[in-house]
Amino acid sequence: MNKKFILLPLVALLVILIHSFITSCTKTPKEVVVYTTIDQIFSEPILRDFERESGIKVKAVYDTEETKSTGVLNRLIAEAKNPQCDVFWSGDPIRAVVLKQRGLTQPYVSEEAKDIPKWYKDPEHHWTGFSARARVLIYNTSLPEASTLPKSIFDLSKPELKYNVAIANPLFGTTTFHMAALFYVLGEDRAIDFLNRLKENGILIASSNGDVKKKVAQGEIFCGLTDTDDAFTAKKQGAPVDYLFLDQNKGQIGTLIIPNVVTLIKGAPHPENGKRLIDYLLSRETEAKLAKSCAQMPLHKGVPTPEDVPSLDDIRPMKIDYDKTARLMVEIQGVLKRWVESE
Amino acid sequence: MKRFIYFLTTLLFLFIAVVPTLFTLFSSVIQLRGWGGIFSMTNLTLLGKSIAMSSVTAFLSTLIGLLLALILERTFSERKNWIKLLLIAPFFFSPYILGVAWSDFFHMLGTGERFIYSPWGVIFVWTMIFAPLSMLVISSQLANIGPNMEESALLCAPYQSVIIKITIPLLRPAILSSFVLVFIMTISEFSVPAFLSVRVFSTEIFTQFSAFHNFSEAVAQGWIIISVAITLLFLERSYLTDAPFISVKTDASKGARPIISRPISTLFHGIAYGSIFWMSVIPVLVLVFQAFKGGLSAMNQAIHVLAPTMINSLFYAAIGALFLVLFGLVFAFMSEEDHLRWVNLVLLVTFSIPSMIFGMSLIYFFNRPFLTPIYSSLVIIIFAYIGRFTFITGRLIANSLKQIPTPIKEAAIMAGAPPWTILFRIIIPLIAPGVFAAFLIAFILNLGELGTTIMVYPPGTSLMPIKVYTIMANAPQSTTSAMTLVVLVVILSSTGALFLMRSILAKYSEERCCG
Amino acid sequence: MDSAVRLDEVWKSYKNEAVLRGIDLEIEYGKITTILGTSGSGKTTVLRIIAGLEAPDRGSVSINGKLVSREGRILVPPHRRSLGFIFQDLAxxxxxxxxxxxxxxxxxxxxxxxxxxxxxxxxxxxxxxxxxxxxxxxxxxxxxxxxxxxxxxxxPRLILMDEPLSSLDVMKKAKIRQVIKGLIHKFSVGIIYVTHDHKEAFELSDHIVVINNGKIVERGTPSQLRESKDEFVKDFLSLY
Incomplete structure (x- = not known):
């Protein structure tokens, strides 16, 4: 025990400080910083591919909507005065719109997105959609209720399904967006009425979409609303579940399509590399990879997909304006919070 | 020189932990449209519910901890430390994982699901997590109570009255600190109630934060939690500034082991082993079952995913622990040698800052162009560790210092040793076990820290707990459970390695001094 | 020749409670001086003030005629006072x-x-x-x-001993007492010996100072002390 002992940490501190100074001061042009809310198991391989193909080092901050995205979006907002991030890759348009509303994004028109339908893009080019998920009803095939399946989301408030339906907490993740879309399509009064009927029907509010999936897979509850990727993975893992698209008949409202969205951050430290990453994400290749890994449906026409991945051509989509719906979401959050908290 | 070091350390700590949080408080107060929303009826009701739930948890966990500590210190001898180690195993998991494991356990049992998805379920899970901590806090003080006090009382009263009238009153500081620690740690814990769909004050902050992105409201609510903690501290300040919280015994054990009849001792041993089974074995079994249900593939995947993060995590946890020990040492000296009592209060208050809010404060304060070298490097992670856990290392070391009798130092003064020599040749060697324990606990806490680091970790770096958390989503339960087990093994084996290193070091220094 | 240690009107209090109330004391080299008193009488404090581990609130301390402590200040640090200190629990x-x-x-x-x-x-x-x-x-x-x-x-020229034998059995006490007596000649030091045991004091000392309630109530050789008229001293000595 001597003075060398106390020197050790001081030397360590010095090394770290010098190291960090060097790495932060010599901002290599060959890097790009991306924050993403896409599950790391799906997003990381794609970012690695980009790194390999472009030679640009990708520095990522991961977070997942499953765990309710405490990190990424809050961090982007908190960092507003001194942005560290170039590209924000979100699992849904809502968060991009929140950022745009707070003036944290900048427009970018990518050539790659030319043939993506315009309703999947921000009119002012702040965000662009690609590979989409859809909202589905996941149900347990081994339970007796499976003999009569609901066809419409409105069936979920019927007495046959009392205490048999789960939904994730609508204050978080894609469920919020689903609720906003309902408000957009139905108007506020009808939407609130429907939600109240769900509550009266004893709907179970789970902590996340993944939790809905888990509860249905374990047979704790018969069915629930979740995203295609959750349903797809549950099925792939051999759980006794299947899923269906609701409201597919003529005159019905259709099912919600949720595209991935990518946006360029205002004041991005590496804007050019950011744009290259955005181009890469919006490419047909990326859509093909996401179709394969997590059953996301390509928005480009004619991208090859595995057989069990549904095509957007075969689905009746809910007709909404994504930008307006996302704005609406911010407004209805108070209503949703009261709904969740009501007995 | 001494004053300079005190000044510098305090300044650094203020810069790392206190100023960022105060800065965030004031900016949130300025931006807040009105405090009406904060003090609304719903909020106050929720706060009341949170306080009630945390109090019940703190009470139960202290009670169980007290019982286990009494059993361990007074009826066990040689296997005591092993049992302690097994009992604190749940502490190596994140509360979220344990919440999931317990709810899965009740699902497998096919009953009790209504119970687990209720406030009582949250209290149950919290108690399972924090009772081991209470046990540790109480047993460390119990071990320091000499046998004569109990033995002299035994001459005139039966054992149970001795426990109630002598032992427990002597343990009052430890019982209080256990209560306060558990209360503070649960009142800002949100992952368990969020997972079990129970609304409490901390989940409300979380909602303001992640659903509404209403930072000023969230921060203001966070300060309510801090003020509740401060009030609690204020009520018991005279005890708490001297309370042990956690301590490690410096001397060889002299604890009393009164002779009790065989059936009772068997019963007590049964309770101890039963608790290990309940608190540690069941959750681990659930995880093992889930991880290996589908063969080895989940485990392979977990190792594959976590392997690249391990070196990084261990390295930063170790560096962080080193700094935590340094800060802890200086603060311990300030509070014990120079009787600067405010040090303990400042550390305890920073400890009560909810991790999310501390993370937010670090971003607001350090993310500026001229501080970028700190913010965009791993220094910020070390800062996060320091802000979160200096209280723990400070207390551990202070309690070791407290155990050194004054004449031991005065004898060195009489011999003519200058202060630095006394420090390095007398005091530090004597508190070495406490310093080692502080390093170890800081290391383990760093390895598991999630709440703050997930908000500030530099892009492109990967740390084990964060990776577990981000991979967990949409990964099958088997992978999540497997990852948790991998983390447990990493923590246990690195702990083992540290113990080994210590014994080698001790041997080496012994040879050097006497060879 | 200057006296080894000299205390003039030394006062000391802890938390507003006076422990020493004007102690005057002179100690010579080559002798064993015992400070005898009950517990709490202030005898250990005298020793600590001589050692320089504490400063007197009022009054002064000199060693070899040199002022070492005065009025709340330590002028010469402990290790420059040429003292040895044997603590009660040895340390x-x-x-x-x-x-x-x-x-x-x-x-x-x-x-x-x-x-x-x-x-x-x-x-x-x-x-x-x-x-x-x-x-x-x-x-x-x-x-x-x-x-x-x-x-x-x-x-050292002077050894301060704070009840060093309290934890020993009778046989060992006697043996160590002989060792201590021998030190005077072998090392030609002075010894200040603090104890509450008057038998020990009588057996060991050349000079005894009885202290009670922060004041010196009697001083002298063992035989002088036996003749003391002081009520406290008489009581104290008859206890055993």
């Missing part, structure tokens, strides 16, 4: 070997011939065979001798 450093315990003071003073000095003094006290052991491995009497060796190896 041996548990993490150091006996050799290191004894050598420590020499090492921090960068003296030469440390090994020889340590071995010499260990030899005198009959603990040479234990130099490689740790204090915890020794008996109470042996620890006592280590503490004495540690105090004497720096060649």
């Amino acid at each position: 041996l450093w548990p993490h150091m070997t006996v050799y290191k315990n004894i050598a420590f003071g020499l090492e921090v003073r960068h003296e030469k011939g440390i090994r020889q000095k340590v071995e010499e003094i260990a030899d005198f006290f009959g603990i040479k065979g234990h130099l490689k052991k740790y204090p915890g491995e020794l008996s109470g009497g042996q620890q006592q001798l280590v503490a004495l060796a540690r105090g004497l190896v720096l060649n």
Whole structure:
């Protein structure tokens, strides 16, 4: 025990400080910083591919909507005065719109997105959609209720399904967006009425979409609303579940399509590399990879997909304006919070 | 020189932990449209519910901890430390994982699901997590109570009255600190109630934060939690500034082991082993079952995913622990040698800052162009560790210092040793076990820290707990459970390695001094 | 010749409670002076003030005619006072070997011939065979001798002893008392010995100072003390 002992940490501190100074001061042009809310198991391989193909080092901050995205979006907002991030890759348009509303994004028109339908893009080019998920009803095939399946989301408030339906907490993740879309399509009064009927029907509010999936897979509850990727993975893992698209008949409202969205951050430290990453994400290749890994449906026409991945051509989509719906979401959050908290 | 070091350390700590949080408080107060929303009826009701739930948890966990500590210190001898180690195993998991494991356990049992998805379920899970901590806090003080006090009382009263009238009153500081620690740690814990769909004050902050992105409201609510903690501290300040919280015994054990009849001792041993089974074995079994249900593939995947993060995590946890020990040492000296009592209060208050809010404060304060070298490097992670856990290392070391009798130092003064020599040749060697324990606990806490680091970790770096958390989503339960087990093994084996290193070091220094 | 130690009107209080109330005291070299008193009488405080571990609130302390403490200030630090201090519970450093315990003071003073000095003094006290052991491995009497060796190896002119024998049995006490008496001649030091045991005081001392409630109530040789008229002293001496 001597003075060398106390020197050790001081030397360590010095090394770290010098190291960090060097790495932060010599901002290599060959890097790009991306924050993403896409599950790391799906997003990381794609970012690695980009790194390999472009030679640009990708520095990522991961977070997942499953765990309710405490990190990424809050961090982007908190960092507003001194942005560290170039590209924000979100699992849904809502968060991009929140950022745009707070003036944290900048427009970018990518050539790659030319043939993506315009309703999947921000009119002012702040965000662009690609590979989409859809909202589905996941149900347990081994339970007796499976003999009569609901066809419409409105069936979920019927007495046959009392205490048999789960939904994730609508204050978080894609469920919020689903609720906003309902408000957009139905108007506020009808939407609130429907939600109240769900509550009266004893709907179970789970902590996340993944939790809905888990509860249905374990047979704790018969069915629930979740995203295609959750349903797809549950099925792939051999759980006794299947899923269906609701409201597919003529005159019905259709099912919600949720595209991935990518946006360029205002004041991005590496804007050019950011744009290259955005181009890469919006490419047909990326859509093909996401179709394969997590059953996301390509928005480009004619991208090859595995057989069990549904095509957007075969689905009746809910007709909404994504930008307006996302704005609406911010407004209805108070209503949703009261709904969740009501007995 | 001494004053300079005190000044510098305090300044650094203020810069790392206190100023960022105060800065965030004031900016949130300025931006807040009105405090009406904060003090609304719903909020106050929720706060009341949170306080009630945390109090019940703190009470139960202290009670169980007290019982286990009494059993361990007074009826066990040689296997005591092993049992302690097994009992604190749940502490190596994140509360979220344990919440999931317990709810899965009740699902497998096919009953009790209504119970687990209720406030009582949250209290149950919290108690399972924090009772081991209470046990540790109480047993460390119990071990320091000499046998004569109990033995002299035994001459005139039966054992149970001795426990109630002598032992427990002597343990009052430890019982209080256990209560306060558990209360503070649960009142800002949100992952368990969020997972079990129970609304409490901390989940409300979380909602303001992640659903509404209403930072000023969230921060203001966070300060309510801090003020509740401060009030609690204020009520018991005279005890708490001297309370042990956690301590490690410096001397060889002299604890009393009164002779009790065989059936009772068997019963007590049964309770101890039963608790290990309940608190540690069941959750681990659930995880093992889930991880290996589908063969080895989940485990392979977990190792594959976590392997690249391990070196990084261990390295930063170790560096962080080193700094935590340094800060802890200086603060311990300030509070014990120079009787600067405010040090303990400042550390305890920073400890009560909810991790999310501390993370937010670090971003607001350090993310500026001229501080970028700190913010965009791993220094910020070390800062996060320091802000979160200096209280723990400070207390551990202070309690070791407290155990050194004054004449031991005065004898060195009489011999003519200058202060630095006394420090390095007398005091530090004597508190070495406490310093080692502080390093170890800081290391383990760093390895598991999630709440703050997930908000500030530099892009492109990967740390084990964060990776577990981000991979967990949409990964099958088997992978999540497997990852948790991998983390447990990493923590246990690195702990083992540290113990080994210590014994080698001790041997080496012994040879050097006497060879 | 100046007296070894001289205390003038020394006052000391802790937390507003006076422990010493105007102590005047002179101590000579080459003698054993005992400070005798009940517990709480302030006798240990006198010793600590002489050692320089504490400063008197009022009054002054001189050693060899040189002012060392005065009015709340320590003018000469403990280790420059040429004193040895034997603590009540010995305060041996548990993490150091006996050799290191004894050598420590020499090492921090960068003296030469440390090994020889340590071995010499260990030899005198009959603990040479234990130099490689740790204090915890020794008996109470042996620890006592280590503490004495540690105090004497720096060649102090005065040794302060704070009830050093309190934890020993009767046989060992007698033996160590003989050792202590022998020190006066061997090392030509003065000894200030604090105790509450008047038998010990009578057996050991050349001079006894009785202290009660922070004041000196009587002083003199053992035989003078036996004739004391002071009520407290009479009571105290008749206790056993």
